[in-house]
Amino acid sequence: MSPAPLLLKLRNARFSMTKAESLIVDKIIEDPSYFVHASARECSTVIGVSDASVIRFCQKYCGLSFQDFKETLHRELIESSQVERRSISPDIYIEDKLDVMIDKVESIINYSVRDTKALLNIDVLQLAITALEAASRLFFIGLGGSGLSAIEAGYKFNRIGFDANSFNEKHTMYYKVQYSKPDDLVVVISHSGETEDLIKATKTAQQNGSTILAITQNPQSSIGKLAQIVLQNSSEGELYQGDSIGTRISQMYLLDVLYTEALKHCFDQVKSSKINIRSKIN
Known part of the structure; x- marks a missing residue:
């Protein structure tokens, strides 16, 4: 239940x-x-x-x-x-039959999205959207599985006209974040909120005056406390064998909510640009 x-x-x-x-x-x-x-x-x-x-x-x-x-x-x-x-346990075992495993993966995805939605605060989400649209540049940073979420987010926001940068390798991340500015938004994606390299990068962005938006399961983590805005994702990591699935899905759910709302506000411009690009390519 x-x-x-x-x-x-x-x-x-x-x-x-x-x-x-x-x-x-x-x-x-x-x-x-x-x-x-x-x-x-x-x-x-x-x-x-x-x-x-x-x-x-x-x-x-x-x-x-x-x-x-x-x-x-x-x-x-x-x-x-x-x-x-x-009706079924979310744990995935080697002995599971294919059809059972399919149901369990679906369960992980559905429950991760549902639980993350239950944690959403609309007022905080609106602050995140406002900060995103006001920023001159967007920096999406994360490491490991969270880094994949960062890369995908940067790609999507670039497609609708944002100056978006994404990094999932610590050396490049350090180098780029070092030059962040007060009118930039740095989106830090970390499930635990305690990844040492991300904490260092977040502190650098904070010292540069950039706005920090954290996406983490733990708002009271080191990264959560450094951020002006925190969106909380949910994943039953200690219960699921498929932790990385639930974690990344919950992160991408929040990023897609931000992306979709941003797209709503610039839809006509994006539609016109895509028509123009297609005409040039063809």
Whole structure:
């Protein structure tokens, strides 16, 4: 079944939690029904933390008392189970038959997009779109799988008339970002938000006065804290064998939302330019 919004919020905040808080959230995600029916003492005993830690956890991450937290979680679990039933495990195994594997890959993609959409804040998204359209140049940077998202984003924005640069190799990235300016927008794509080379590049862009837009699963990460604007992507990396699929799909979903809105605002100009280009090529 679909995860309750409360579980989704906690799962995506896990990166910034202390060791004790991580133990608590792992137990909640593993067995939310147990947490709903257990007392604070029972929960703390099973998890191996103090009663006060459990109570502080509910207040810190949800702004709720322990009892209100349980009631909210219980209500959301009931609502989510009525909306959708999840019939297969998202884990992909070597022994899976082809048709089963196809369904699981589809599940990873669908749930990554759905969960990322649930985390979207329209006001923050509008800030990102405004910054993107106001920028003289766009820099999309990322490494590893996130670097592929950066390259694809740069290619797409170039096609609709933006001066877009994209880098997924650290030496070229350092060199180019060093010359970023205050009227540039630097889009940093990092699932963890803690990639050392990207943190260095982000700090350089920040020192140059550029606007920083971060796309990350962890808004409280080093990169998230350096950015003026943060869009949060979601992916159940620790649960899925196909982590890279879900992560990249969720990143590209956010980038495509930005791209599509930008295209809406310059559609007539882009349409005219493409007709002109085709006439010259033919």
